[in-house]
Amino acid sequence: MTQRIQDFLRARREDGPCLVLDLDVVRENYAAFAKALPDTRVFYAVKANPAPEVLSLLAGLGSCFDTASVGEIEMALAAGASPDRISYGNTIKKERDVATAYGLGVRLFAVDCEAEVEKIARAAPGSKVFCRILCDGDGAEWPLSRKFGCAPSMAASVLERAHRLGLVAHGLSFHVGSQQRDPRKWDAALKSAAGVFRELAERGISLAMVNLGGGFPTRYLKDVPATKAYGQSIFRALRKHFGNRIPETIIEPGRGMVGAAGIIEAEVVLISRKSQDDPLRWVYLDIGKFNGLAETMDEMIRYPIRTPADGDETGPCVLAGPSCDSVDVLYEKTPYDLPVSLEIGAKVLIEGTGAYTTTYSSVGFNGFAPLKSYVI
Numbered sequence: 001m002t003q004r005i006q007d008f009l010r011a012r013r014e015d016g017p018c019l020v021l022d023l024d025v026v027r028e029n030y031a032a033f034a035k036a037l038p039d040t041r042v043f044y045a046v047k048a049n050p051a052p053e054v055l056s057l058l059a060g061l062g063s064c065f066d067t068a069s070v071g072e073i074e075m076a077l078a079a080g081a082s083p084d085r086i087s088y089g090n091t092i093k094k095e096r097d098v099a100t101a102y103g104l105g106v107r108l109f110a111v112d113c114e115a116e117v118e119k120i121a122r123a124a125p126g127s128k129v130f131c132r133i134l135c136d137g138d139g140a141e142w143p144l145s146r147k148f149g150c151a152p153s154m155a156a157s158v159l160e161r162a163h164r165l166g167l168v169a170h171g172l173s174f175h176v177g178s179q180q181r182d183p184r185k186w187d188a189a190l191k192s193a194a195g196v197f198r199e200l201a202e203r204g205i206s207l208a209m210v211n212l213g214g215g216f217p218t219r220y221l222k223d224v225p226a227t228k229a230y231g232q233s234i235f236r237a238l239r240k241h242f243g244n245r246i247p248e249t250i251i252e253p254g255r256g257m258v259g260a261a262g263i264i265e266a267e268v269v270l271i272s273r274k275s276q277d278d279p280l281r282w283v284y285l286d287i288g289k290f291n292g293l294a295e296t297m298d299e300m301i302r303y304p305i306r307t308p309a310d311g312d313e314t315g316p317c318v319l320a321g322p323s324c325d326s327v328d329v330l331y332e333k334t335p336y337d338l339p340v341s342l343e344i345g346a347k348v349l350i351e352g353t354g355a356y357t358t359t360y361s362s363v364g365f366n367g368f369a370p371l372k373s374y375v376i
């Protein structure tokens with residue numbers, strides 16, 4: 001935790017859980033990406049944390065933005081990004097929204113099938129499109145496998161159709177799965193991408209760009225490789241599969257840009273047991289799946305939690321949220337070890353929570369307010 005966050009929390013008097021996000025960490029992360037992948041443009045994935053302060057900081061640093069809706073495009077524009085720095089990266093768009101984006105000046109769109117290409121040809125004529133290819137998400141803690149993308153063999157036809165309809169067949173994209181702890185996973189995707197580049201070259205269409213997606217991790221309980229290791233591994237794979245004709249590349253970090261910048265402060269509401277001699281304690285926090293910690297779904301993301309009793313002997317706990325929904329349990333299959341001296345009313349700090357927390361928070365399920373957020 002940064003000193004700035006510590007000072008902020010010490011001075012805070014309001015009740016309820018909150019996220020505090022330190023912009024200095026976002027700035028450092030942006031610099032780390034720029035250094036690790038010097039020839040690659042950064043398109044920050046807005047959905048990870050769209051706080052206006054984050055978007056303005058990144059716009060000022062020269063970042064571009066990956067957006068998924070007209071709402072996100074408007075946020076990026078409001079933060080100072082010009083439309084040529086915005087990609088409409090969702091493969092699932094209403095034609096009306098494509099038209100609105102085009103009206104706002106956006107000229108770069110993601111597709112993964114011919115029906116989507118046709119929408120873009122009608123509503124955003126002459127724009128650049130890139131086709132998303134499937135990637136198995138293996139090794140990622142939050143895989144994004146089947147919903148987006150098409151088989152590489154189909155991508156060539158999709159892009160050829162785009163070309164025929166007067167669009168610019170610009171390139172390919174993939175996403176190796178979020179919280180991807182293995183930097184070698186870009187290799188297989190780049191191999192497929194190079195195959196599609198060759199296939200289209202044979203059909204007289206030359207692609208220019210590969211969108212390497214997100215997937216760059218945040219450190220939770222387990223260690224993760226440094227950004228530099230991802231840069232090296234990606235560069236090696238580009239060399240291997242594209243030789244000396246390396247295409248233009250972009251990355252779309254979300255979690256890796258903001259995850260480590262945020263800390264959630266929460267409170268222990270209750271500690272109980274299900275029977276008198278049950279060794280397992282149930283620890284209920286004032287934050288759960290519906291007010292910020294949605295990524296604990298299937299216990300996929302395991303956040304580090306700090307308590308005032310750290311250092312004392314620990315014992316296994318089921319960790320749960322405050323709402324009256326029985327799915328609002330954070331960790332049960334794999335219990336979470338917490339100090340035996342932890343008390344009701346204690347404040348706990350949940351680390352690495354700068355990404356995918358505020359925006360996943362419901363508007364007020366069960367009367368619990370959406371997660372408060374302070375950007376400092």
Ligand SMILES: *Cc1c(COP(=O)(O)O)cnc(C)c1O
Pocket residue numbers: 045047048066089090175177178179213214215216252253254255256
């Ligand atoms: C969500 C998303 C990202 C960001 O992924 P992270 O794993 O958070 O870096 C990047 N690109 C696209 C298309 C996305 O949908």
